[in-house]
Amino acid sequence: MKKRGVGYASIFYGTGYGNGFPDESRAYANLREDGHIDIYVEVSDVGSGGISVMWQIAAEALGVEKDLVKVIFTSTQVTKDSGTAAASRQTYNTGNAVLDAARNLRENMHMVDEKTSEMKIDFAEGNPHCCDKGDMEERDSENSKRLKEEDLKYIYSKMKDCGLSTKVDGYFKADTTTINMETGQGNPYWPYTFGAQRVTVEVDDETGKVDVLDVVAINDAGKIINPVSAEGQAEGGVAMGIGYALMEEIEVNKGSIKNRNFSDYIIPTSKDVPHIETHFIEAIEETGPYGAKGIGEPVMIPTAPAILNAIYDAVGIRFTSIPVTCDRLLLAIAEKNQ
Incomplete structure (x- = not known):
């Protein structure tokens, strides 16, 4: 029956690893002369979609067209240690490292504003665009557009002229502590x-x-x-x-x-x-x-x-x-x- x-x-x-064990991730972002951005990160994708997640995080943080971002992950000769694909940590830990790298590169790109009067990069409301300052009103009406290849080429040349680095690091460390065996207090996971x-x-x-x-x-x-x-x-x-x-x-x-x-x-x-x-x-x-x-x-x-x-x-x-x-x-x- x-x-x-x-x-x-x-x-x-x-x-994450938890209980105060060092749980660190590293990445770096590189803006190339041809207007493309490489994200170097040692993300081990065992079917979890980690590569796609890192790509999405970077493209969103940089505000660029997604096909201009490439995740480089295949060789430890060119990537830094991001930890293992274990403990369900990659999106949170390594994603935070990629986000940090992307934001640091964006900050360097934004500093061009302060060093030149020829261009403006507007990151307002998460929809960045790049243009000559004289064309701001025209481009503001198209504020939904992301940075394009020609924008990034121009930004690259200006960053070089201004002595700004086009290659920046990103880093993240999870905030956990060991458990006090006497009191049971601590922050073992986060x-x-x-x-x-x-x-x-x-x-x-x-x-x-x-x-x-x-x-x-x-x-x-x-x-x-x-x-x-x-x-x-x-x-x-x-x-x-x-x-x-x-x-x-x-x-x-x-x-x-x-x-x-x-x-x-x-x-x-x-x-x-x-x-x-x-x-x-x-x-x-x-x-x-x-x-x-x-x-x-x-x-x-x-x-x-x-x-x-x-x-x-x-x-x-x-x-x-x-x-x-x-x-x-x-x-x-x-x-x-x-």
Whole structure:
């Protein structure tokens, strides 16, 4: 007989290395003579969309056409240490370093105003433009335009004439401290990401099979810089959480892993993953780049406990260990009936 149940779970997750461990990111921005801007940053993109996020942050901060910005990330010979793609830290930590580099370059570009009477760079209301001061009224009517290639070429030449650097650094360090073991006080993580999920399951009490029918995933990761990428991460996290709760288990015999490949280490397929409804609560994180914070790992954490709660709702059995495989569920049902 198949029985349905609904379960909920909520989490909070401290992003970054935390607990006072040095958590630093570095980047630098370079305005080239040809009117293009290179952002050098050691962002390791393992499918999280980090490269796109850095590109978006830089283009927005500089106020230039997006195709004029390029992220250079492929060689440690030309990039500085930005830390690992771990602990859901890249958007917040490395994004802040890129933002700092972009703002420092923008500041140098803006200083041309003070050193020459020939041009004006207007960054008002986030819509910068560059022009001869005599043409200000004409260009002001087109204030929505971003800096173009010809603008940046002109700015580059004037910066060189004025002795202003066209290559600037960016740096960010997360603000955390160790925990005082006597008082329990401290600032172990910053910032925190929050999430909640609702899961509907169907439990077959004759076979022990659990089917996940529906998932609603809600996440607060601050301002979502790339909504499509964030939605993909949320859906991928749910898929991983399903495997974590129902299938994936490492079998060890005298220190040796027995199930070393995907023929006997079972992970979810597309048939195991249901419709996933995602929502984002964009509570702005004031210290993050444009209000953003990490979303990588938190998206998978609520799934397993929500599934366990849904199983309990369906058959009245509380599991405190995972995965809940068919044989374990059947055994628990038999014990309950006895």
